Amino acid sequence: MQNKNFRKKKSKASSPKELIKGIIAGNKIALSKAITLCESSRKEDRKDANQILNACLSRSGEGIRIGISGVPGVGKSTFIESFGNYLIDQGKKVAVLAVDPSSEKSKGSILGDKTRMELLSRKEDAYIRPTATGGALGGVALNSKESIILCEAAGFEVILIETVGVGQSETEVRQMCDFFLLLMLAGAGDELQGIKRGIMEMADGLVINKADGENVDAAKKAKRNYQNALHLFPPNASQWTPEVASCSALKNKNMEGVWQMVSSHEELLKQNGYWVKQREEQNQKWFAKSIRSLIELRLFADQSNAQLYQEMEKRVIKGELAAYEAAEKLLPHLLDALQARR
């Protein structure tokens, strides 16, 4: 009995040093614990998290970070299962991070995500981490960036970052991945219902899923249409021209085509220097976002400030008050609360 308790306690409270060692050895339990620490809003946890992150930072960066988006029903889980298994068969280690907290199917539970990707979750070379919680910075996406670093330090070579494609997090996910892949369905535009505008132009590649059975012809046609459309888009800063592929995740068809697309992109960007440039710009924004989040969390920690903000906001929305004046009026209250808390 005593022994059991002791073991339980020990298993819960690994030291940062132990976790770092575990992560570097590729231990998935250590990795999970470290991610949980990063997601925690407790001060002591955050201190440990910082220590772990700093140790992992220099061991990260070698992975390919692929954002995967698409509306519900497009087959994201099936795609990730199929694509992930394909990559593992090629000898890669694959981590899957889900970003959207609103994912309907999984409800953010571990069980949900594991059920969704049953085959993949049983593979030794796969690591699946369900939806992140808000964490210290209050932002799911900021935490995911840290999870990427930890996964890479643990030796995962392909990081798949899943997002729902209808929410607020796509831009943020774009900001943390090397390649942004948008899953689509064949069909006369109906499948676009619900996709957020602007996502298509963010994509480095479109993949038309469910290109099987009766759908094969429609998928071919959709592929051609999207290829034509993408040619009308302005070129990427990276000089990469977005590509279109079709696949059937259900039948494990053409995963090699999708991987080929991702690899060509990597090759081009590593050649022309944009790979590093993009990562550095992402780090820059990551810092700006972190400091901004921290400041705002402090300023609005006070309930009365949050309430005052909402009242002012209402008047600005209704056109009763100009934004600048409202902001000027609000600021002293925010600063007072800040001073009181120091």
Place this chain on the structure above:
Amino acid sequence: MQNKNFRKKKSKASSPKELIKGIIAGNKIALSKAITLCESSRKEDRKDANQILNACLSRSGEGIRIGISGVPGVGKSTFIESFGNYLIDQGKKVAVLAVDPSSEKSKGSILGDKTRMELLSRKEDAYIRPTATGGALGGVALNSKESIILCEAAGFEVILIETVGVGQSETEVRQMCDFFLLLMLAGAGDELQGIKRGIMEMADGLVINKADGENVDAAKKAKRNYQNALHLFPPNASQWTPEVASCSALKNKNMEGVWQMVSSHEELLKQNGYWVKQREEQNQKWFAKSIRSLIELRLFADQSNAQLYQEMEKRVIKGELAAYEAAEKLLPHLLDALQARR
């Protein structure tokens, strides 16, 4: 001599009340002075500006706000001149605001803008305001939002907000207009060089300019191609399907087609309630942006803080330090400076 000085002084320092009266009477000099006050970073000017804005707010909102973007060389000035004159011929009062400070042709000078739109600038029913300066909030775009309010209060019914299409300000301009129009040229994609990705999906309408002479056929073809491409885009939240028109600003051809497009959009959105909804959402973001700008201006007013930020940023960019820890380290310094300044 004394008299002259007196007059000069008086002309400079109109009271807010006088300016409000002038604006409501449609006086362009009063309007210009009020906009200058809004752009000022002097505290007293800002107080006057707030008073004027509050008085004008209830008299604003009736205008149509049209954002106009496109790369240099697409003919933006000529288009605005031609479109503006067409609207004035239809009995409208037209204001033109330029947002990009980097506009190469005008260098942001009044003379530059007036030279660019010579015919329009001489019309009684036109008001042309060149590039805004940073102003109290440090943001060109935030000032433009205030300029829109003042122009509308002065009776201007169509507000054209020009932006270069290659910079940072397009998203911000999108956030202050009802209709976002992207000017394009016919040609096999070459004209897209330099346009920022994401702009096409922001557009409510594409207008292919220079559809004259030998270009007519190419423009027709481009129009068809873009129409097909736009159909593949996800629909707008407003249910509006972006349209494509061609025109020749130089020959004043098909300005009525462009206006027809803008009017159909207005009709639909006023019918389905999205017109007001979009304006309210814009106000909400305007407030959020204002308070954020004010806070950041305060925090980084201290030179040593700005320097510290840059040093930290460099380490985060190079992957030597995780963003959260850097932010945590920076925050106390920012707060100290804030406290010292109160």
